[in-house]
Amino acid sequence: MQSSLLSKQIFGLADANSFYVSCEYVFRPDLWGQPGVVLSNNDGCGIAYNAQAKAILGLRMAQAWFEVEEMARKIGVNVFSSNYTLYAQMSLDFMETLSTFLPVEVYSVDEAFLDATGIIRDLTDLGREIKETVAKWVKLPICVGWGHTKTMAKLANHIAKKQPVFNGVCDLTAMSEVEVDTILENLDVKKIWGVGEQLKEKLNAVGVYNVLRLKRADPKRIRDKFGVILERTVRELNNETWLGLEDMLPEAKQVRSSRSFGARVESLDDLVEVITYHSTMAAERMRSKGLFAQGVHVDMQNSPFDQAEYFHGSKLVYLPAPTNSTRKITEAALWLLEKAYRPGIYYQKAGVMLLDLVPEAGQQKDLLGYTDKDETELVLMKTMDEINKRWGRGTLKLGSEGIDKSWAMRRNYKSPDYLSNMKELPVAYAD
Amino acid sequence: MNANIPLPVEIPLFEDLMNNLHMLISNEPAYAAQSRFASPCQGYEKDPASLVRELITNKPATKLFPVDGYSMVGVGIFHGSILIVNAALDAISESIVLAVWRGKFVVKQLVIGADGVKHLYSRPKNHPGMLLPIGDADEVQVWGVVTHAIVPFI
Numbered sequence: 001m002q003s004s005l006l007s008k009q010i011f012g013l014a015d016a017n018s019f020y021v022s023c024e025y026v027f028r029p030d031l032w033g034q035p036g037v038v039l040s041n042n043d044g045c046g047i048a049y050n051a052q053a054k055a056i057l058g059l060r061m062a063q064a065w066f067e068v069e070e071m072a073r074k075i076g077v078n079v080f081s082s083n084y085t086l087y088a089q090m091s092l093d094f095m096e097t098l099s100t101f102l103p104v105e106v107y108s109v110d111e112a113f114l115d116a117t118g119i120i121r122d123l124t125d126l127g128r129e130i131k132e133t134v135a136k137w138v139k140l141p142i143c144v145g146w147g148h149t150k151t152m153a154k155l156a157n158h159i160a161k162k163q164p165v166f167n168g169v170c171d172l173t174a175m176s177e178v179e180v181d182t183i184l185e186n187l188d189v190k191k192i193w194g195v196g197e198q199l200k201e202k203l204n205a206v207g208v209y210n211v212l213r214l215k216r217a218d219p220k221r222i223r224d225k226f227g228v229i230l231e232r233t234v235r236e237l238n239n240e241t242w243l244g245l246e247d248m249l250p251e252a253k254q255v256r257s258s259r260s261f262g263a264r265v266e267s268l269d270d271l272v273e274v275i276t277y278h279s280t281m282a283a284e285r286m287r288s289k290g291l292f293a294q295g296v297h298v299d300m301q302n303s304p305f306d307q308a309e310y311f312h313g314s315k316l317v318y319l320p321a322p323t324n325s326t327r328k329i330t331e332a333a334l335w336l337l338e339k340a341y342r343p344g345i346y347y348q349k350a351g352v353m354l355l356d357l358v359p360e361a362g363q364q365k366d367l368l369g370y371t372d373k374d375e376t377e378l379v380l381m382k383t384m385d386e387i388n389k390r391w392g393r394g395t396l397k398l399g400s401e402g403i404d405k406s407w408a409m410r411r412n413y414k415s416p417d418y419l420s421n422m423k424e425l426p427v428a429y430a431d
Numbered sequence: 432m433n434a435n436i437p438l439p440v441e442i443p444l445f446e447d448l449m450n451n452l453h454m455l456i457s458n459e460p461a462y463a464a465q466s467r468f469a470s471p472c473q474g475y476e477k478d479p480a481s482l483v484r485e486l487i488t489n490k491p492a493t494k495l496f497p498v499d500g501y502s503m504v505g506v507g508i509f510h511g512s513i514l515i516v517n518a519a520l521d522a523i524s525e526s527i528v529l530a531v532w533r534g535k536f537v538v539k540q541l542v543i544g545a546d547g548v549k550h551l552y553s554r555p556k557n558h559p560g561m562l563l564p565i566g567d568a569d570e571v572q573v574w575g576v577v578t579h580a581i582v583p584f585i
Contacts, residue, residue: 029572030534093491137492137519139574419494428514428529428538430500430553 009241010123010146010173011153012114014098014130017141017161019110020048023090024080026139027418027426036078039065042260043081043412053077081411089419093138101130111157113150127169146171151236154193155211159183184212184237194233202226211237255291257281258299258351265347271300271337276398278352279333283326284385286354292322295355296329298336303348313340322358325377326384329354330398486579492519494575496529496536502561503527503538505554508580514538518575527577532563538577539563549573 016022020038025031035053037046045065049057056075060068072079091109098104102114114130116123127144134142145156152172160170172180189211190200206225208214214222215237223231232242257278265271275298286293299314315336323329333352387396416424487493496514506527508514516529524543529536530551539551540560551563551571565571 029531029536032534096491133519137489139518422495425495425497425513426536427499428496428516428536430498430502430508430510430538 008117008148008173008239010116010119010148011150012102012116012123012127012130013107013111013145013147013150013153013157014114014134014142015111015145015157015161016094016134017143018048018050019091019140020082020087021050021053021080022140023087024078024083024415025050026090027415028078031078034076034078036080037072038080038082039413041082044260047082079413081414083411083415083417085417085420086415090138090140094134094140094142097134097137098130101126101133113153116146123171123174124169127171128167131168141168143168144170146173148173148239149236149241151193151233152239155184155187155191158191159187181212181215184215185210187211189214192233192237194229199226199230254353254355254357255282255286255289255293256351256353257285258349258353260349261347264302265350266343266345268338268341268343271341271347271350272334274350275333275337275352276330278350279330280326280397282352282354283324283329283381284388286357287324287381287385289357291357291359292324293329293354293357294319294322296332296336297353297355298333298340298351299353300337300340300347300350302345311342311345313342315340316355318356325381326398327377486515489517489519492575493517496538498538498580502553502555503540504556505558505560506540507582508538508577509582512580512582514577515579515581516575517578520576520578522573522576529574529577531572531574536574537563541573 018036021036024038025036033052035056036050037053037057038048039045040047043065045063046053046057046061046068049061054061056077057068057072060071069079087109094110095104095106095112098112098114102116102119105113105115107113116126119126123146127146130144131142134140143157143160145153145158145160147153147156156170156172159172160166160168163170172183175183187210188200189195189203189208190197192211192214195203203209203214203226208217214234217234219231219234222234236242259278261274265274279296283293295316295318297314297316299312301312302310317332317336319328319332329352384396416426418424418426494516496516498508498510498512498514501510503509508527514529520526522528522541524541526541527538528541528551529538530541531537532539532551537551540554542550542552544550549571550565552560553563554560
């Protein structure tokens with residue numbers, strides 16, 4: 001009994017509460033306790049709300065921002081454009097703090113799995129210490145959930161977040177099966193990791209409404225009816241570990257960079273800047289994963305909500321050999337752009353996707369013996385990435401990206417780069 | 432010197448040019464790659480002394496704040512100084528702290544009385560110190576401990 005308990009895996013999930021808004025509030029003590037919302041790229045709609053804003057806006061959260069704006073402002077909701085530079089740094093600090101406690105697997109910008117297997121300590125106590133440390137060091141509110149599987153850790157985190165009695169930390173591994181089942185019986189299946197609206201309806205159709213019902217389902221019948229993923233979930237609900245730390249969905253086979261424009265873009269010259277920008281971003285992201293692209297894809301569209309007829313142009317090319325060079329990728333992307341471009345259209349969005357990514361080792365020579373493992377090019381790219389990392393994005397870029405970027409995002413309410421720009425640090429008053 | 436005689440111009444071989452290009456854009460010092468003799472210093476290299484490593488011992492908990500105002504000149508914090516604030520440290524009595532007071536960040540000295548009550552003091556020049564008024568509605572929250580202030584002289 002003792003030994004089987006010890007060998008049982010334990011996962012934690014640490015997740016920041018309303019992460020984007022919490023990041024914005026860290027450096028705005030004047031706003032603490034007030035409702036806050038962060039808008040999507042281009043200030044199109046709200047993507048993150050804190051508890052106070054959720055309580056006030058309720059169902060209106062689904063509406064476009066311009067429809068809600070006036071009412072929200074009247075009530076005193078604080079509004080921010082998304083400041084991803086800030087969130088990225090806060091996320092790093094958050095993850096680094098977690099890693100002082102346990103091995104960490106970053107799952108998304110605001111949540112991470114922890115491996116507590118073999119830890120001989122009260123986990124509620126440990127969870128509380130992690131929560132307090134993150135609050136003290138990084139000033140972010142978080143919740144921690146513990147379970148024998150990742151699926152259970154996710155559920156525990158959800159419970160910790162929604163049920164105030166738990167005070168932000170829920171340890172399902174310390175509860176009896178009866179206690180756990182009572183909790184699961186009161187949870188909608190939709191709360192399970194990987195169960196979306198569609199799957200929920202299908203499950204409801206066969207009488208599965210709460211999590212306990214799914215836990216008690218026959219895994220084999222679930223596999224026949226819903227596939228192997230949900231079968232795995234059922235097994236995980238029964239504390240059979242199927243997913244280990246770092247055991248995730250297969251690695252990205254593609255990288256995409258695209259965005260809506262702040263203003264409509266019509267001319268080819270402007271689009272050249274846009275496409276260069278996105279191929280630069282995509283190539284940089286790909287290099288950070290140590291990958292090489294075999295295909296380049298470019299697409300552009302006008303808004304489906306504009307008066308004009310909807311247009312979506314896209315083109316794809318395969319390269320003679322895998323490359324990670326911004327220059328070569330941009331060359332290909334601009335060539336595609338010229339082919340896909342149609343004048344007289346007011347474009348609203350464009351992007352570049354790099355496809356069929358392969359690791360360096362998997363490179364193959366083409367018929368002429370040409371590979372892209374061109375040393376000078378590799379060194380050049382590495383230097384470019386280092387300079388941009390050190391001096392800020394866009395310090396070193398291709399000429400075709402342009403300087404003023406009239407097409408750039410609308411970010412009317414963006415906060416300063418508190419953590420990454422010496423000129424925008426938060427001020428300490430000595431008056 | 433006779434200006435009419437042109438200076439000889441050395442035309443580098445293409446191969447040398449490429450080698451030098453590599454050195455120009457890589458981080459490795461060119462001399463290290465070119466040296467013919469093993470350096471007597473080999474094996475003794477260390478990373479250069481780093482202010483960042485010295486001043487920032489807990490990276491995720493440390494933030495920078497420039498100072499606006501003159502009320503802390505008495506302890507060497509000037510208008511325009513940059514504070515290094517470590518939020519992981521526990522403030523004790525007489526710590527210089529970054530605190531939140533009436534909705535803004537302030538830099539003050541924390542004084543904890545015998546009764547355990549916390550007060551914040553300004554430390555202007557030639558003055559024993561002034562107590563920051565704390566009303567019923569004010570909540571003083573220590574955000575972090577100021578470990579250093581960097582004072583620019585230019």
